[in-house]
Amino acid sequence: MKWETVIGLEVHTQLATKSKIFSGSSTAFGAAPNTQASAVDIALPGVLPVLNKGAVECAIKFGLAIGANLNRINVFDRKNYFYPDLPKGYQISQLAKPIVEGGALKIVVDGAEKTVNLTRAHMEEDAGKSLHEDFHGMTGIDLNRAGTPLLEIVSEPEMRSSAEAVAYARALHTLVTWIGICDGNMQEGSFRVDANVSVRPVGQKEFGTRREIKNLNSFKFLQQAIDYEVRWQIETLEDGGRIEQATVLFDPDTGETRMMRSKEDAHDYRYFPDPDLLPVKLDEPWIEAVRAALPELPAAMQARFQNDYGVSVYDAAVLTGSRALADYFEAAAQACGQGKLAANWVMGELSAALNKAELDIAQSPVSATQLGTLIARIQDGTLSGKLAKQVFEGLWEGAGEVDAIIEARGLKQMSDSGELEKIVDEVLAANPKSVEEFRAGKEKAFNALVGQVMKASRGKANPAQVNELLKSKLQ
Amino acid sequence: MPDTTLSALAAQLAGKQISSRELAQQYLDRIAALNSSINAFITVDAEKTLAEAAAADALIAAGNAGPLTGVPIAHKDIFCTDGWLTTCGSKMLHNFVAPYDAHVIQRFKAAGMPSLGKTNMDEFAMGSSNETSHFGPVKNPWNPAYVPGGSSGGAAACVAARMAPAATGTDTGGSIRQPAALCGITGLKPTYGLVSRYGMIAFASSLDQAGPMAPSAEDCALLLNVMTGFDPKDSTSLEREKEDYARNLDQPLTGLRVGLPREFFAEGLNNEVAAAVETAVAELKKLGATTVEISLTNSKLAIPVYYVLAPAEASSNLSRFDGVRYGYRAPDYASLDDMYCKTRAQGFGAEVKRRILIGAYVLSHGYYDAYYLQAQKIRRLIADDFNEAFKVCDVILGPTAPGTAFKLGEKSDDPVEMYLNDLYTIPANLAGLPGMSLPCGLDSKGLPIGLQLVGNYFSEAKMLNVAHQYQRATDWHARAPEGLK
Numbered sequence: 001m002k003w004e005t006v007i008g009l010e011v012h013t014q015l016a017t018k019s020k021i022f023s024g025s026s027t028a029f030g031a032a033p034n035t036q037a038s039a040v041d042i043a044l045p046g047v048l049p050v051l052n053k054g055a056v057e058c059a060i061k062f063g064l065a066i067g068a069n070l071n072r073i074n075v076f077d078r079k080n081y082f083y084p085d086l087p088k089g090y091q092i093s094q095l096a097k098p099i100v101e102g103g104a105l106k107i108v109v110d111g112a113e114k115t116v117n118l119t120r121a122h123m124e125e126d127a128g129k130s131l132h133e134d135f136h137g138m139t140g141i142d143l144n145r146a147g148t149p150l151l152e153i154v155s156e157p158e159m160r161s162s163a164e165a166v167a168y169a170r171a172l173h174t175l176v177t178w179i180g181i182c183d184g185n186m187q188e189g190s191f192r193v194d195a196n197v198s199v200r201p202v203g204q205k206e207f208g209t210r211r212e213i214k215n216l217n218s219f220k221f222l223q224q225a226i227d228y229e230v231r232w233q234i235e236t237l238e239d240g241g242r243i244e245q246a247t248v249l250f251d252p253d254t255g256e257t258r259m260m261r262s263k264e265d266a267h268d269y270r271y272f273p274d275p276d277l278l279p280v281k282l283d284e285p286w287i288e289a290v291r292a293a294l295p296e297l298p299a300a301m302q303a304r305f306q307n308d309y310g311v312s313v314y315d316a317a318v319l320t321g322s323r324a325l326a327d328y329f330e331a332a333a334q335a336c337g338q339g340k341l342a343a344n345w346v347m348g349e350l351s352a353a354l355n356k357a358e359l360d361i362a363q364s365p366v367s368a369t370q371l372g373t374l375i376a377r378i379q380d381g382t383l384s385g386k387l388a389k390q391v392f393e394g395l396w397e398g399a400g401e402v403d404a405i406i407e408a409r410g411l412k413q414m415s416d417s418g419e420l421e422k423i424v425d426e427v428l429a430a431n432p433k434s435v436e437e438f439r440a441g442k443e444k445a446f447n448a449l450v451g452q453v454m455k456a457s458r459g460k461a462n463p464a465q466v467n468e469l470l471k472s473k474l475q
Numbered sequence: 476m477p478d479t480t481l482s483a484l485a486a487q488l489a490g491k492q493i494s495s496r497e498l499a500q501q502y503l504d505r506i507a508a509l510n511s512s513i514n515a516f517i518t519v520d521a522e523k524t525l526a527e528a529a530a531a532d533a534l535i536a537a538g539n540a541g542p543l544t545g546v547p548i549a550h551k552d553i554f555c556t557d558g559w560l561t562t563c564g565s566k567m568l569h570n571f572v573a574p575y576d577a578h579v580i581q582r583f584k585a586a587g588m589p590s591l592g593k594t595n596m597d598e599f600a601m602g603s604s605n606e607t608s609h610f611g612p613v614k615n616p617w618n619p620a621y622v623p624g625g626s627s628g629g630a631a632a633c634v635a636a637r638m639a640p641a642a643t644g645t646d647t648g649g650s651i652r653q654p655a656a657l658c659g660i661t662g663l664k665p666t667y668g669l670v671s672r673y674g675m676i677a678f679a680s681s682l683d684q685a686g687p688m689a690p691s692a693e694d695c696a697l698l699l700n701v702m703t704g705f706d707p708k709d710s711t712s713l714e715r716e717k718e719d720y721a722r723n724l725d726q727p728l729t730g731l732r733v734g735l736p737r738e739f740f741a742e743g744l745n746n747e748v749a750a751a752v753e754t755a756v757a758e759l760k761k762l763g764a765t766t767v768e769i770s771l772t773n774s775k776l777a778i779p780v781y782y783v784l785a786p787a788e789a790s791s792n793l794s795r796f797d798g799v800r801y802g803y804r805a806p807d808y809a810s811l812d813d814m815y816c817k818t819r820a821q822g823f824g825a826e827v828k829r830r831i832l833i834g835a836y837v838l839s840h841g842y843y844d845a846y847y848l849q850a851q852k853i854r855r856l857i858a859d860d861f862n863e864a865f866k867v868c869d870v871i872l873g874p875t876a877p878g879t880a881f882k883l884g885e886k887s888d889d890p891v892e893m894y895l896n897d898l899y900t901i902p903a904n905l906a907g908l909p910g911m912s913l914p915c916g917l918d919s920k921g922l923p924i925g926l927q928l929v930g931n932y933f934s935e936a937k938m939l940n941v942a943h944q945y946q947r948a949t950d951w952h953a954r955a956p957e958g959l960k
Contacts (some may be wrong), residue, residue, distance in 0.1 A: 044574070046555045046573075050708060080791050270791070276677075278711065
């Protein structure tokens with residue numbers, strides 16, 4: 001039987017506000033346990049929540065960025081359950097009237113574009129942390145994270161492979177960091193993914209029973225977890241088994257998912273509107289002010305890059321992988337006036353060097369202007385592509401500006417045709433066999449001669465010129 | 476102990492006839508003498524009280540006194556008070572020393588009013604007789620065999636017994652007005668949102684409101700001036716211009732339209748109470764008021780609606796009492812779930828558990844629409860009835876409670892009978908309207924009878940005017956229980 005995978009993602013993004021969503025405590029990561037937990041955060045008797053306007057603004061930004069409907073009146077609800085790191089015994093979240101509904105995100109998989117629709121995005125507070133390892137026979141509770149603002153972003157179940165799910169998660173990650181509502185730090189838990197996965201026979205309309213994989217904190221784990229889960233579900237079904245709705249955890253060490261709780265263990269959260277908080281009202285001037293302050297968004301920039309610089313759909317998607325990368329590319333492209341070449345260099349040589357050095361684009365030792373100048377020198381014939389790589393290395397090492405490096409290292413392309421003609425003559429004289437073979441119809445022999453000329457010029461000859469000269473001499 | 480009004484006490488303090496320390500000491504002495512029989516206070520700390528009184532004396536000496544500086548006040552044990560045991564009448568918080576001041580406490584401190592201690596109350600404000608307190612029932616100063624009402628039973632009793640010149644209370648379904656009625660004092664529940672709930676331990680957030688309890692309406696006006704005001708820490712606190720609630724006290728009642736709701740004088744009302752209320756109506760007419768019969772058709776649904784909504788909110792509000800961070804934790808347990816179960820089974824009393832169970836039930840999957848949502852809709856209808864009524868009257872008048880104080884233990888085994896005591900007070904909470912109770916007579920057993928006024932939103936000054944004019948013409952509010960020396 002042929003199977004189809006169905007995936008929907010729920011992503012918890014930590015909003016980049018300075019203080020918590022319902023208290024004035026700092027949200028900074030890594031402080032000593034419980035030093036950033038106020039009376040409100042630890043839920044002392046009598047305390048009350050006050051909504052952080054900054055968190056609402058982040059949610060508005062997101063809603064505008066994905067073309068969603070912003071609910072002009074949205075409501076906070078209480079989600080009731082007991083756990084030691086949930087101080088109030090309920091989490092303040094949004095159920096019936098979330099701030100954001102609808103919207104869509106474009107992803108590119110294997111060069112093809114696809115639109116993933118979003119269901120909703122709602123504001124909520126994070127819980128604290130339970131530390132089970134540090135205290136023998138006891139559990140430590142750190143409430144620094146309790147009350148940290150989150151935007152939970154829920155997609156429609158429209159992804160059909162782990163590759164699509166990863167592409168969606170990456171696109172979402174790009175977007176939330178792009179518009180500055182999330183720092184995107186996955187190690188610190190600022191961007192956590194839950195994947196709802198099910199399979200169904202190809203052609204079947206109804207969804208299969210889903211299992212939810214919780215708390216995936218890297219794109220790699222997301223891919224591995226879904227791939228394992230899909231295999232497991234198909235094998236289970238093909239062996240005549242049934243899938244039970246469940247919440248599972250992914251173990252990166254074994255590469256497997258394991259059951260956390262079944263549907264029977266599911267809580268009745270007894271949601272109801274939080275009487276301590278008024279409904280949130282969004283007025284048009286506020287929304288418009290937020291809209292006006294939004295940067296150009298990745299989707300718009302992709303379209304512009306294709307138009308203005310002639311780059312492919314795929315290249316445009318890669319180049320808008322982050323705002324810093326897109327800005328870099330655009331600066332380089334403008335510096336040289338060669339969009340396509342700039343794209344090749346940014347995605348090729350530069351990306352490879354950054355990856356190798358484990359550096360971010362923002363930390364690149366080669367500036368966009370430098371790279372642009374380098375490309376311009378290729379274009380005006382000063383540099384061959386091969387020598388340009390040596391100049392790039394020089395730039396990377398901080399050896400100075402492009403022209404200075406070319407000068408200092410004698411990398412300028414040979415433009416004196418007399419000098420080149422002399423080399424060509426010498427090569428022809430020294431390789432009678434290749435000349436003979438070429439005249440006998442062997443194309444390969446020509447390439448060998450070109451190679452010899454380039455070698456003799458120590459790479460400085462212009463390959464096009466060499467071709468031309470050789471051809472005229474051999475006729 | 477003289478029956479003095481707050482303004483008289485303030486005048487004596489300002490005139491240096493008595494110091495705040497001396498005044499506080501007099502009340503502390505009376506508390507020491509009477510509390511063992513009345514049980515109105517859970518915590519008394521003379522040292523703290525006298526230190527606060529000394530600070531008030533310094534303010535007075537420096538010429539920085541406000542209208543009530545130096546006048547002591549007792550606080551319901553529902554308000555978090557920095558450095559004081561704050562129990563909310565529960566074993567769950569029997570050891571909880573609050574590390575911060577509730578907004579109400581801050582305001583009284585800022586006004587220079589020393590705290591006389593923390594008053595007894597029904598556990599988590601759930602009760603109408605003060606019998607659910609972990610610290611034992613409060614006795615009615617008019618007859619110790621009778622309950623003082625609840626949940627602010629300690630507050631009402633300490634004022635009635637003149638153990639304090641005034642007290643703070645809170646009112647979720649009548650918890651200021653009903654004990655005020657049963658103890659023969661004046662109490663006011665303001666419009667929802669007028670007094671900040673920050674630091675007031677939540678029972679039902681959408682209904683809870685703090686207010687003053689004192690012998691007279693004039694006292695309540697002065698206290699309300701201290702308590703009210705916008706607080707950015709409470710999202711339901713209202714941002715309004717500050718008003719002087721005493722400004723209208725002396726206005727005549729000529730032309731006042733008093734609405735008499737048919738439903739509040741129907742079956743279930745004790746005859747002696749009905750007669751006293753009717754006499755009060757006649758008194759108001761003499762003062763220039765006219766009456767109009769009105770109908771609050773949906774108010775008969777107030778009790779069932781209240782006993783869906785209040786427990787629903789309470790079941791969630793009380794989840795934080797889990798034994799993890801503060802308060803009571805069961806001494807022996809086998810697992811996390813066991814710790815939760817035992818802590819809450821041992822830490823909460825029967826009435827609190829009953830309401831948590833009701834609340835969890837009405838919010839649970841499959842029942843939410845039938846109970847919680849339906850109750851919210853009826854709540855709106857009840858408010859609509861009041862809106863209609865206030866088109867034809869300025870203030871609504873009726874009994875505060877269907878009867879006078881009942882005997883200790885008389886209703887404690889019958890929750891529904893107990894709940895009926897709040898029949899007339901609950902509608903104002905559901906609508907968010909201000910309500911007050913003032914003494915209007917004594918029954919044949921010598922127990923006080925309470926008269927209730929319900930006003931339109933923000934009409935506290937008008938209600939206080941009506942009550943003050945009534946109290947100028949009568950002396951029920953000035954009577955104190957005999958036999959307490």
